[in-house]
Amino acid sequence: MTNPVTAGLTTGTASAPDHVLDVRGLAVTYETADGVRQAVESLDLTVAPGHTVGLIGRSGSGKTTAGKAILGLLPRTATVSGAVQFGGHDLLAMPERQRRRLRWEHLALVPQAAMSSLDPVMAVDQQIAEVVRAHRDVSQRAALAMAHEALERVGIHADRTSSYPHQFSGGMRQRTLIAMATVLEPTVLVADEPTTGLDVIVQDRVLELLVRAKEDLGLALLVVTHDLGVANELCDHVIALDQGRVQAEGTPAQVLGRPHDAGVLAPRPAAEPESEPPPALEVSDLTVSFAGGRGLAALRRSNELTVLRDVSLMVRRGEVVGLAGESGCGKSSLAATLVGLTEVAGGAIRIAGHEVAGGDRAGWRPLRRHVQMIFQDPYDSLNPRLRVRDAVAEPLIAQHLAANDADRDRRVTEALENAGLTPASDYAGRYPHQLSGGERQRVAIARALVVEPEVLLADEPVSMLDEQTAAGVVALLADLARRLDVAVLLVSHDVSLLRRVCDRVAVMYLGRIVEQGPAGEVIDAPRHPYTDALVRAVPTRVPGQRRARVLLKGEPPSLRNRPAGCAFHPRCPHVLPACLEDDPALLDLGPGPGHDTACWHPMAERGIAEKGGARD
Amino acid sequence: MSATTADVRDAGRHFVTAGRDALVRVWHTPGAKLALIGFALFVLVALIGPWIALYGPFDRLRLANGELARSVPPSLEHPFGTTSYGRDVLSQVIWGTRRTLVVGFAGALVTVVIGVNIGLIAGFAGGRVDSLLMRITDSAYALPFLPFAIVLVGILGRSDMVLLLAIAALFWRTTARVVRAQVLSLKQRPFVRAAVVGGARPRRVLYRHIAPNVVSLAMLYGLFLVTEAVIAEASLSFLGLAPPDSISWGTIMFDAFTSTELNTTWWWAFFPGLAIMLFVLCMSLLGRAYESAQAHRWEARQP
Numbered sequence: 036m037t038n039p040v041t042a043g044l045t046t047g048t049a050s051a052p053d054h055v056l057d058v059r060g061l062a063v064t065y066e067t068a069d070g071v072r073q074a075v076e077s078l079d080l081t082v083a084p085g086h087t088v089g090l091i092g093r094s095g096s097g098k099t100t101a102g103k104a105i106l107g108l109l110p111r112t113a114t115v116s117g118a119v120q121f122g123g124h125d126l127l128a129m130p131e132r133q134r135r136r137l138r139w140e141h142l143a144l145v146p147q148a149a150m151s152s153l154d155p156v157m158a159v160d161q162q163i164a165e166v167v168r169a170h171r172d173v174s175q176r177a178a179l180a181m182a183h184e185a186l187e188r189v190g191i192h193a194d195r196t197s198s199y200p201h202q203f204s205g206g207m208r209q210r211t212l213i214a215m216a217t218v219l220e221p222t223v224l225v226a227d228e229p230t231t232g233l234d235v236i237v238q239d240r241v242l243e244l245l246v247r248a249k250e251d252l253g254l255a256l257l258v259v260t261h262d263l264g265v266a267n268e269l270c271d272h273v274i275a276l277d278q279g280r281v282q283a284e285g286t287p288a289q290v291l292g293r294p295h296d297a298g299v300l301a302p303r304p305a306a307e308p309e310s311e312p313p314p315a316l317e318v319s320d321l322t323v324s325f326a327g328g329r330g331l332a333a334l335r336r337s338n339e340l341t342v343l344r345d346v347s348l349m350v351r352r353g354e355v356v357g358l359a360g361e362s363g364c365g366k367s368s369l370a371a372t373l374v375g376l377t378e379v380a381g382g383a384i385r386i387a388g389h390e391v392a393g394g395d396r397a398g399w400r401p402l403r404r405h406v407q408m409i410f411q412d413p414y415d416s417l418n419p420r421l422r423v424r425d426a427v428a429e430p431l432i433a434q435h436l437a438a439n440d441a442d443r444d445r446r447v448t449e450a451l452e453n454a455g456l457t458p459a460s461d462y463a464g465r466y467p468h469q470l471s472g473g474e475r476q477r478v479a480i481a482r483a484l485v486v487e488p489e490v491l492l493a494d495e496p497v498s499m500l501d502e503q504t505a506a507g508v509v510a511l512l513a514d515l516a517r518r519l520d521v522a523v524l525l526v527s528h529d530v531s532l533l534r535r536v537c538d539r540v541a542v543m544y545l546g547r548i549v550e551q552g553p554a555g556e557v558i559d560a561p562r563h564p565y566t567d568a569l570v571r572a573v574p575t576r577v578p579g580q581r582r583a584r585v586l587l588k589g590e591p592p593s594l595r596n597r598p599a600g601c602a603f604h605p606r607c608p609h610v611l612p613a614c615l616e617d618d619p620a621l622l623d624l625g626p627g628p629g630h631d632t633a634c635w636h637p638m639a640e641r642g643i644a645e646k647g648g649a650r651d
Numbered sequence: 652m653s654a655t656t657a658d659v660r661d662a663g664r665h666f667v668t669a670g671r672d673a674l675v676r677v678w679h680t681p682g683a684k685l686a687l688i689g690f691a692l693f694v695l696v697a698l699i700g701p702w703i704a705l706y707g708p709f710d711r712l713r714l715a716n717g718e719l720a721r722s723v724p725p726s727l728e729h730p731f732g733t734t735s736y737g738r739d740v741l742s743q744v745i746w747g748t749r750r751t752l753v754v755g756f757a758g759a760l761v762t763v764v765i766g767v768n769i770g771l772i773a774g775f776a777g778g779r780v781d782s783l784l785m786r787i788t789d790s791a792y793a794l795p796f797l798p799f800a801i802v803l804v805g806i807l808g809r810s811d812m813v814l815l816l817a818i819a820a821l822f823w824r825t826t827a828r829v830v831r832a833q834v835l836s837l838k839q840r841p842f843v844r845a846a847v848v849g850g851a852r853p854r855r856v857l858y859r860h861i862a863p864n865v866v867s868l869a870m871l872y873g874l875f876l877v878t879e880a881v882i883a884e885a886s887l888s889f890l891g892l893a894p895p896d897s898i899s900w901g902t903i904m905f906d907a908f909t910s911t912e913l914n915t916t917w918w919w920a921f922f923p924g925l926a927i928m929l930f931v932l933c934m935s936l937l938g939r940a941y942e943s944a945q946a947h948r949w950e951a952r953q954p
Contacts, residue, residue, distance in 0.1 A: 371844075374848045375848075376844060376847065376848070400850060400852075403848065403849065403850035404850070407848060407849075408845070408848045410841040410844065410845055411841070412841055415840055415841045415842060416841035416842050416844075416845050417842055417845075418842045418846070418860050418863075418864070419842075419864070420863040420864060429846065429849050429851065429859075430849035430850050430851075433846075433849055433850040433851040433852065433855055434849075434850040479845070482845070482849065486849075486850075
């Protein structure tokens with residue numbers, strides 16, 4: 036294909052101006068109790084068929100508002116001005132009824148929240164057929180056929196098309212929404228954060244689909260995203276918004292290459308400590324199973340799901356260890372087990388020198404001052420009815436750790452300041468809904484720090500935050516590890532984030548650790564093919580550069596039918612007969628010390644073999 | 652135990668602030684003003700009734716010629732008419748307001764407290780405790796209210812306490828069920844898990860972290876329970892199960908019915924019935940307004 040930018044623009048302006056979406060001077064204001072708030076100011080953009088434009092910015096920058104304003108989907112409290120020219124009409128000037136006819140038919144939206152956008156009690160193909168019938172005068176059978184075709188296009192095959200949304204994974208739901216948006220073969224597609232909340236491998240497939248849909252259907256694509264990597268890979272033209280104003284505009288290379296955007300990356304923390312402190316957290320051969328099924332079925336041993344198998348892990352004080360893997364691999368279950376929220380079936384956990392006996396809640400209580408946890412969702416991990424001050428003081432009160440009220444207040448203030456909420460008095464009196472996502476996550480960190488723990492577990496602490504806020508929170512965690520000498524276990528599906536802040540990284544697949552070692556080695560030169568795929572699924576950040584994708588086949592297999600032999604073999608691009616027979620053990624295969632891999636044919640070995648061969 | 656009383660006090664404080672906030676929000680909800688004004692008037696009448704009623708509830712009035720003022724139709728002098736015993740219906744309705752409202756609110760309060768606690772404990776404890784409490788709840792649904800109350804009065808005698816007991820013993824069931832359902836979902840929320848990780852004991856998790864989040868739901872059911880209790884009181888009084896010499900809207904209708912002169916004195920039962928209808932209507936509208944005010948707030952809270 037020729038350069039999509041010029042190709043799109045020339046066909047757009049010369050032969051088919053009807054299919055160009057042209058936005059001029061778009062402005063959105065909200066009237067709030069505190070006066071008029073300007074959400075978007077004088078935004079200009081043009082999207083032509085085969086062309087992709089990205090609207091990027093942090094949460095609250097106005098990018099989603101702008102996307103919705105273009106489609107006329109904002110609530111009535113918003114005042115929209117400017118012009119949105121499409122097919123010779125101004126969308127903003129036309130009545131809603133007419134606009135509704137244009138929507139889906141010509142302008143389609145892939146909304147952000149895949150679960151809440153689908154009707155839970157209707158099969159997905161029926162839902163798509165309903166969209167078709169609302170716009171086209173066709174029979175139910177023909178509409179279903181179109182729905183199936185659209186689903187097929189996004190890789191959902193005939194045997195799954197009559198499923199209900201809850202039977203789908205997050206990635207499949209997102210693909211369903213893409214199918215729904217493209218079923219009428221629209222001219223313009225607006226994708227609002229199409230990959231937020233998906234793990235990198237699923238994200239990669241969704242990106243691939245968007246690119247394919249754009250090329251197959253000749254779509255004009257407008258992508259709203261906070262993920263600079265996604266914007267870099269997908270877009271021909273990028274517009275960066277901040278507080279509703281256009282900050283920068285141009286090709287991804289021009290915009291993302293600017294120093295102020297490079298500044299969103301957290302610096303790599305200081306060098307490793309010289310002496311080896313004793314481990315604060317030690318896990319050996321940990322196995323966790325959940326009873327499967329309900330009622331009597333739960334009693335049958337065959338229904339048991341083994342979520343974690345023989346996991347061994349160690350974190351020293353002052354060290355940040357990353358735990359990576361796609362959703363459902365057991366990394367969050369491990370974190371929950373390490374704070375006593377799940378029962379242990381076998382193995383041992385040692386925290387700050389104390390052995391944990393079984394899954395008894397009361398037995399955990401004395402350990403609560405040594406291990407604390409930060410949860411994924413900052414919007415839901417704080418009690419909406421407690422002020423910041425009370426939320427942070429909770430562990431002190433519950434565990435009777437403060438000598439008196441003054442001591443308690445002092446420790447709360449100190450924890451808030453350690454979490455970067457300074458001055459603490461500005462935040463102490465607020466309720467969670469008065470804080471931003473990043474501030475809430477810092478409150479959660481302060482609540483964890485207030486008991487002065489030795490071990491801090493963070494379960495996907497930044498996956499719901501925008502990039503810049505996330506970088507700040509992650510940098511804070513790394514800083515705390517060093518400054519307060521805390522052992523930090525950071526669970527994340529984002530390997531590039533782990534690369535930046537972790538000393539060591541462990542990679543999980545279906546409840547087992549398949550590779551662990553120094554962060555730089557594991558991520559820059561992975562030895563397990565799964566780690567390799569995980570690393571390559573991350574959109575590249577080098578401006579203007581695109582990567583060679585390694586697409587893994589299929590969805591991750593479920594714990595219920597774990598493949599025999601190496602659990603990864605059905606998806607492994609380099610599978611050998613031996614992989615089907617036996618499960619490889621986690622062994623120190625180098626190159627450096629302390630780098631363990633569970634694979635029959637680790638990457639470096641094969642890399643040498645391939646060089647000897649004739650490939651490439 | 653001091654921790655528990657503090658927790659219960661916290662929950663109580665949440666109730667008060669939530670109530671005050673709710674009142675402000677409800678006032679700004681369309682259509683609620685009229686219901687709120689009507690409700691305020693009923694409360695005012697209940698408070699100062701004895702001072703504004705022209706006659707006592709059991710005063711037998713006489714006409715200018717010294718005859719008993721029997722069955723006088725509504726007029727300027729007696730706006731709601733008089734009974735066949737010569738009593739002023741307007742004065743009776745005013746006097747009866749107090750008892751109706753007291754039984755309504757006391758019944759609702761006791762019922763909500765029982766229902767919320769059963770729901771909280773069942774949802775939070777789970778397992779056998781949950782099964783047991785929910786089977787008791789099912790039993791409460793299985794009992795028909797009127798026969799249950801009639802038998803209860805038959806055994807314990809006619810008194811206000813027995814009336815309240817009859818109401819409280821059955822009507823907690825719905826509150827318990829909805830609160831339990833709410834607790835089941837709250838229990839899985841990260842902030843509750845965070846409280847456990849923070850070292851809170853089960854009782855503290857329940858009363859400090861979960862209970863405040865069911866307060867607005869409990870308030871809503873409380874409002875609807877007031878109407879249920881008022882209707883229950885009226886039904887029981889109408890069946891003659893109220894203590895003798897007490898006056899409420901239900902007892903007025905009981906007197907009207909037992910007098911056998913209802914066919915000539917329609918106003919005798921009409922006006923207390925109208926009062927019941929208006930009051931229940933006010934409370935229902937308030938409940939709806941509170942519900943939509945809450946929904947509005949929940950929406951506004953979304954990031």
